[in-house]
Amino acid sequence: MSKIVEVKALVESGKSKKVGAAVQEALDTGNQPAEILAAMVDSMSVVGDKFSTGEIFVPEMLIAAKAMSRGVEVLKPHLAGAGAVSLGTCVIGTVAGDLHDIGKNLVSMMIESAGFEMVDLGVDVPAENFVKAVNDNDNVVLVACSGLLTTTMPALKEAVQTIKTALPDMKVIVGGAPVTPEYAAEIGADGYAPDAGSAAVKAKELVM
Ligand code: B1M
Secondary structure (H helix, E strand, O other): OOHHHHHHHHHHOOOHHHHHHHHHHHHHOOOOHHHHHHHHHHHHHHHHHHHHOOOOOHHHHHHHHHHHHHHHHHHHHHHOOOOOOOOEEEEEEEEOOOOOOHHHHHHHHHHHHOOEEEEEOOOOEOHHHHHHHHHHOOOEEEEEEEOOOHHHHHHHHHHHHHHHHHOOOOEEEEEOOOOOHHHHHHOOOOEEOOOHHHHHHHHHHHHO
């Protein structure tokens, strides 16, 4: 079995303790970090599909998520190059009612590698906490809000509108699987990105 296929299988089956070593071996045998990450993201799609068909349940999804996070930890230094110049601070979080953080963490890592300082508020972040974080931290130039559930899309809207009401000039970028560019525009976000790599590109565009 190739190392990358092994990483994929370990994430799918939630083998947290083995994933880190397998990711390291995949790197050592010449696999590209982006390729390893793509394999792990694919695993999460398989996990999501199995959840949709009732083959697995929330605990198995959670175990797979932990395994992926472990793999991402090993990959992080290889994905995110430190930016030489600071573009300012970006506040990031997953919106209220939503506990999904793997995508948000990847987006944070990529925006950081584009040259931003990151303030990560975690998951289930009430709209007003984004505003508080902007006021409590120096030189915040961007707020990034993630949402993974169709049921938390209204919370995304509330976050953008709360931020824009309190801080009309603050740039806000949104994303997450159910979010579309149309929805992002409709709720008043300045930017939308479908994945972590393009979130970093868009983040730079918004502040430069
Ligand atoms: Co949940 N879950 N989950 N889950 N979960 C999904 C999202 C789901 C699609 C599974 C399914 O049914 N097939 C489904 C949502 C359906 C919907 O609303 N459309 C779902 C559901 C229903 C639920 C619960 C309601 C289940 C229940 O309790 N009955 C529950 C909700 C809990 C809550 O949040 N209140 C729940 C819980 C969980 C766990 C806690 C068990 C766990 C999350 C653990 C964690 O994150 N630490 C979990 C997981 C793991 C998943 C799946 C399997 C994987 C998510 C993931 O990490 N993907 C997911 C199925 C799937 O995604 N196919 C599923 C990998 C990640 C890299 O991708 O997060 O999409 P993603 O991020 C991408 C892009 O979206 C984008 O870039 C990222 C990287 O490229 N992006 C941005 C994300 N944020 C961005 C922000 C940006 C820009 C781009 O700008 C700011």
